[in-house]
Amino acid sequence: YHDFMFSMKASHPVVMIQAYRLLASEMMKLGWDYPLHLGVTEAGDGEDGRVKSAIGIGTLLLDGLGDTIRVSLTEDPWKEIDPCKRLRSYAESYLGKGTVPFVEQSRNIAEIKRRYVRQVAPLHRDGSVIVWGEGEVGPRGDAFFNGKEITYDEGTLTVQPLETFQMGEVAHVKDGDPSTWKRLLEVSTPFILLEMTESYLHQGRRFFDWLRETKLDLPVILMGHYPSSDEDTVIHASAELGALLADGLGEGVLLKTNLPQEKESSLAFNILQGCRMRATKTEFIACPSCGRTLFDLQEVTQKIRARTAHLPGVKIAIMGCIVNGPGEMADADFGYVGSGREKIDLYVGKECVERGIHYTEAVDRLIDLIKQHDRWIEPSQLVESAT
Known part of the structure; x- marks a missing residue:
């Protein structure tokens, strides 16, 4: 009997991601091509439920895994349809995007581990870096981004002055070209701001592979731009940044969105909590x-x-x-x-x-x-x- 599909749901997005990947790997070895139904079970309600669902489902869809999906919310059933459509649309927008081919060495789907980082920046006990926000984001903010920029030579690598926090200069990577990344080996910086304008997930994985090759063990904050609607911002940021964080790539997040500052900060914390990097609430x-x-x-x-x-x-x-x-x-x-x-x-x-x-x-x-x-x-x- 072969008329069925596999479902490997879990309430923990990272566990769910790993389970589906291992299943897909085993099916490839056996030559099977059964469809996969994706979902984060018991995700909850509101933004929390959408963030957890987008991290789990979105990560796999962006990897090309999954045939049907369900966002399980503790809400009226018809409210599950909208985030499903947004996830599908976002995954479709990633088709054809990518990076220069490379042999990936920084991830092992059979054993996800956080990368080792030097604790020269303010880290939490779980290894995650502070969450950044623009301006006053409320009492839970850890550090603020002042928006000033100093050009480092010609090109896309810049440094950010943070005199208020006496943290020195922070390297800001905006380009997917490894020739510009080499400048990171020449500067003294407590951590790196990673900002990719195109295909953030694929370029990000390539960047972390380069860090591994060069043995550069600085913490990395993922800086994502999401200028869409509020609903799309929650789905897109959770899926794209969550796909890296769930694999242990990245130690913090900085969001640039059209959301009010308090909501932007809340979304950043929710993404970290959904990836089990930092708990800030129940x-x-x-x-x-x-x-x-x-x-x-x-x-x-x-x-x-x-x-x-x-x-x-x-x-x-x-x-x-x-x-x-x-x-x-x-x-x-x-x-x-x-x-x-x-x-x-x-x-x-x-x-x-x-x-x-x-x-x-x-x-x-x-x-x-x-x-x-x-x-x-x-x-x-x-x-x-x-x-």
């Missing part, structure tokens, strides 16, 4: 609901998000039923799972610790569980630390 794993769900999943998700969204590093699953819920939330720290009419089971990791709680009490009990496991932070503490 991660929600929420199913799209189905006929087995016996409560308003969208309403409950919003209630839980409103009270728990301020917990960086904590993953909370909100699942409609016990059929698929426990298995598909295995990556979560805490779980809220419908178990019957108006009844909820609560999980810590993969273990069900409370059963049959009435839904009117379940959110409070979930928060109690988070507190019992020392993962709770009072919102007032975050405000104090930010100021």
